[in-house]
Amino acid sequence: EIVLTQSPATLSLSPGERATLSCRASQSVSSYLAWYQQKPGQAPRLLIYDASNRATGIPARFSGSGSGTDFTLTISSLEPEDFAVYYCQQRSNWPPRAFGPGTKVDIK
Amino acid sequence: EVQLVESGGGLVQPGGSLRLSCAASGFTFSSYAMSWVRQAPGKGLEWVSAISGSGGSTYYADSVKGRFTISRDNSKNTLYLQMNSLRAEDTAVYYCAKDVHVVPAAPYDYWGQGTLVTVSS
Numbered sequence: 330e331i332v333l334t335q336s337p338a339t340l341s342l343s344p345g346e347r348a349t350l351s352c353r354a355s356q357s358v359s360s361y362l363a364w365y366q367q368k369p370g371q372a373p374r375l376l377i378y379d380a381s382n383r384a385t386g387i388p389a390r391f392s393g394s395g396s397g398t399d400f401t402l403t404i405s406s407l408e409p410e411d412f413a414v415y416y417c418q419q420r421s422n423w424p425p426r427a428f429g430p431g432t433k434v435d436i437k
Numbered sequence: 438e439v440q441l442v443e444s445g446g447g448l449v450q451p452g453g454s455l456r457l458s459c460a461a462s463g464f465t466f467s468s469y470a471m472s473w474v475r476q477a478p479g480k481g482l483e484w485v486s487a488i489s490g491s492g493g494s495t496y497y498a499d500s501v502k503g504r505f506t507i508s509r510d511n512s513k514n515t516l517y518l519q520m521n522s523l524r525a526e527d528t529a530v531y532y533c534a535k536d537v538h539v540v541p542a543a544p545y546d547y548w549g550q551g552t553l554v555t556v557s558s
Contacts, residue, residue: 384546418544426484
């Protein structure tokens with residue numbers, strides 16, 4: 330079973346700053362990694378799929394990179410609505426479609 | 438517009454049963470796999486179960502295998518999760534999620550708003 334770890338657990342930043350979130354897999358997942366954003370009281374929203382492809386309607390300030398075991402989600406300039414929890418998910422090894430524990434991006 | 442609307446959550450005693458439903462609209466339901474993902478209060482996301490577009494293939498997390506059953510009625514555009522032998526640790530918001538593929542592969546491009554299941558005496 331593939332285990333995903335995310336770091337840091339919490340990232341405290343100010344609007345306009347760059348956010349860099351990490352997701353590491355316990356074994357290679359090739360490029361089969363997705364990122365989701367979840368705000369309090371809301372369902373998750375797909376941001377990035379297959380490591381680097383933005384989902385429909387996702388702003389260009391969100392970008393994903395990486396392959397194998399190390400992945401990064403970058404938010405180039407934080408907007409007020411970007412403060413949320415971010416989860417990664419792998420789809421290489423099945424089942425389950427494991428999620429990482431999440432990184433909370435909060436306002437500094 | 439894609440919509441997923443869950444229902445059926447509520448308070449149930451340990452050992453009890455519930456059936457969740459997810460009504461889908463705005464897309465060709467039978468062309469996509471569907472999944473259930475849950476989130477315990479204050480915790481992260483946990484994948485629970487998935488089913489192929491045809492309904493012929495189903496998958497379960499170890500934590501629910503043998504207790505939960507996923508199914509779908511493509512004529513009614515509805516996904517189900519029958520939950521038996523419920524435990525306190527099953528307490529969570531349950532989301533239905535649409536896969537981008539016909540086979541359960543993830544990721545999930547649309548999610549419902551969730552339905553809360555509370556298992557308590």
